[in-house]
Amino acid sequence: MAKLTIGVFSSxxxxxxLDFAVKLADAAVKKGHSVDFWVSGNATMLxxxxxxAFKDYxxxxxxLQELMKTGNFQATACEACAxxxxxxxxxxxxGFQRHSMDWYLASGFSxxxxxxxxxx
Amino acid sequence: xAIKKIAFIVKSLPYKTExxxxxxxxxxxxxxxxxxxxxGDNVEPVLAFIGDGVxxxxxxxxxxxxxGVTSLEQHLKNSLLLDLKVLICKEDIGxxxxxxxSLIMDAEDIGGETKANIVPFSEIMKEMESANHLMFF
Numbered sequence: 001m002a003k004l005t006i007g008v009f010s011s012x013x014x015x016x017x018l019d020f021a022v023k024l025a026d027a028a029v030k031k032g033h034s035v036d037f038w039v040s041g042n043a044t045m046l047x048x049x050x051x052x053a054f055k056d057y058x059x060x061x062x063x064l065q066e067l068m069k070t071g072n073f074q075a076t077a078c079e080a081c082a083x084x085x086x087x088x089x090x091x092x093x094x095g096f097q098r099h100s101m102d103w104y105l106a107s108g109f110s111x112x113x114x115x116x117x118x119x120x
Numbered sequence: 121x122a123i124k125k126i127a128f129i130v131k132s133l134p135y136k137t138e139x140x141x142x143x144x145x146x147x148x149x150x151x152x153x154x155x156x157x158x159x160g161d162n163v164e165p166v167l168a169f170i171g172d173g174v175x176x177x178x179x180x181x182x183x184x185x186x187x188g189v190t191s192l193e194q195h196l197k198n199s200l201l202l203d204l205k206v207l208i209c210k211e212d213i214g215x216x217x218x219x220x221x222s223l224i225m226d227a228e229d230i231g232g233e234t235k236a237n238i239v240p241f242s243e244i245m246k247e248m249e250s251a252n253h254l255m256f257f
Contacts, residue, residue, distance in 0.1 A: 007255070009142060040146070041138050081142075101149035105163050106156030109124050114253040120137050 001032040005111035007104055009119030011042035012051075012058055017117050018043055019058035024115070026063055029072050036107040040078040041119045044085060047077035049093040061093060068095040076103055121160030126150065127251035128165060129244075130173035134192045135183065140176045143167070143257035144195035151202050166251065167199055168207040168244045173257075174216065177208055177223045177236070196236075197227035206236040207244055
């Protein structure tokens with residue numbers, strides 16, 4: 001099975017790109033592929049824990065936690081982008097990693113495909 | 121041992137969004153990617169500016185004065201200092217009536233030896249076709 005690296009730069013609220021990317025990752029993992037999921041820029045909002053689910057907005061925490069349990073999915077937030085937005089380590093969802101941008105490039109190195117989904 | 125080429129294609133305006141800044145910082149991050157890879161493996165970055173993105177290459181940016189943030193000029197010079205391959209689309213600078221003199225073509229003032237290159241879009245296409253992965257910003 002293949003390895004997919006997905007990089008997303010859009011915010012969780014205000015765009016449906018991140019919602020699409022997580023659902024794509026979910027579909028890939030269910031097919032037996034592994035997924036590395038990188039969030040940078042405004043997409044680091046995804047890593048924030050204790051987000052309240054409103055029906056007007058995408059709520060992806062539950063999906064992410066289920067994906068993490070599979071062992072075929074790892075999510076990583078750009079640490080600098082997160083810190084710049086006030087999302088500190090203690091604010092990060094359990095299981096969500098934080099690294100610098102070289103992690104994304106290294107993940108892409110060994111990926112069969114990289115899907116880079118740009119931001120606003 | 122393998123080298124994978126990643127093409128960072130910048131088509132966004134400077135400062136309007138974070139996109140071009142993230143392109144430059146991700147491209148520069150290629151310089152430390154080895155810590156995650158096996159010995160001998162590495163990433164070869166190519167940074168290309170097309171469309172509105174060529175405006176990121178204008179000289180004498182005053183971002184620190186205007187916004188209190190580092191300029192994209194500084195990031196571009198850091199890219200050249202680190203010997204990244206930097207391409208600027210010839211046709212697109214023509215559309216904005218920009219001359220080479222108005223663009224950041226080197227980083228000599230900070231000790232860089234590598235120069236940016238103004239090339240036809242066809243050459244940027246060749247770089248994209250030969251890249252393992254494309255990242256559009």
